[in-house]
Amino acid sequence: MERKEISKSVLKRLPGYLAYLKSIPENGSPYISATALANALGMGEVQVRKDLAMVSDGGRPKIGYPRSVLIDDIEQFLGYDNTTDAVLIGAGKLGQALLGYSGFAAYGLNILAAFDVAPAADKTEDGKPIYHISQLEGFCRTHKVLMGIITVPGEHAQSVCDQLIACGIKAIWTFAPTHLEVPANILVQHENMATSLAVLSMHLQAQIKEKK
Amino acid sequence: MERKEISKSVLKRLPGYLAYLKSIPENGSPYISATALANALGMGEVQVRKDLAMVSDGGRPKIGYPRSVLIDDIEQFLGYDNTTDAVLIGAGKLGQALLGYSGFAAYGLNILAAFDVAPAADKTEDGKPIYHISQLEGFCRTHKVLMGIITVPGEHAQSVCDQLIACGIKAIWTFAPTHLEVPANILVQHENMATSLAVLSMHLQAQIKEKK
DNA sequence: TCTATATCGATTTTATCATATCGAAACCAA
């Protein structure tokens, strides 16, 4: 399967398919059709079929896709097979929650260490080291880290972000509720709680209004 | 300002504007133009202007929008002015991180209490009560809670989700990495870490490839 | 007072994504 240009919206749906495919019990048919997937996830079957066609070519009429092949194809496409290393800045509650979440391994993410301005301990409960922020650059250079995760309060996010970029980081995953200014070749993925809340809040308002 | 139909993509951008507007120091001009906002956030000025026109009409040529009025208008539109109550299920690390995050108040979200199958304590450090899951329904009914936050492991998410709906919940914010099956009138907002990671991972792969 | 300029607001164009339709391939049953 050669790589094609892929739209971001397709990309965002792939993890959903993957999660569902993995949740299917081992017994039962080793095949799964795009139609079945669509029904299970409540989506249009055409869309699912198109998405799958982007990343795999194991589909056969009347049969569907072999489940294991499909899983492998999606994982390979998403890069879950070769793990990427990351550092985390801000060992507060959220930071520690992320550090302790073992599920990231399945997505090919490996958080090597955490950094903080005032480390409360030198290791997390799970044994991940916590260093002082001053050691960040040295660590990133020696381990060739390309991804940084920001879990500091909003007012320090930009400064941390600048430091990460200075350390050679190319991709940033931020949980801080502020806009980050970065050069063009750096990708910032903003995990935006405020956005989600806005959508939810909107829905509730509409519901309440409707009831009247 | 009467309410218009608004697209979800506009809705998702509003919190960004709001955060930036609030970050501007109090001194300086009390006015801000759509053009200035666009430059600051690295967006197209037309898009910003259109978005602002949806929620406010205080814009004047050559002047821009009065900052305070604009902030109020966006907040009112997003419903940040009247707080909504919520319950949180799953008092693990992530759950506690969310419980302890004081920033939600600014978004009009008030987490009343947490529930768990095995509460480790009866209160969080911040004084929020943690109850056994069996008390969920009674609590929701008496407090007329409409929003539920799910921070349990994936394998229990669907069951928790069903319970919440049975309690009269209308909007669900889930951090579990699984698809949730719900009736049509219930809104599920999936805070999808896997999706974010896919986007980041994709970017890194492209970067590495490019270098060769 | 008058002109120039910055900005808003509306309209049109373009691009992107989602949905619908159609032919081809593969299995199943008669």
Added chain:
DNA sequence: TTGGTTTCGATATGATAAAATCGATATAGA
């Protein structure tokens, strides 16, 4: 073998959002 059914894959249509363009208006400065 043959017809029917299911499913894939490709093409075409439609909807939605982003971008570009243009006129109108209010302020600043001459």
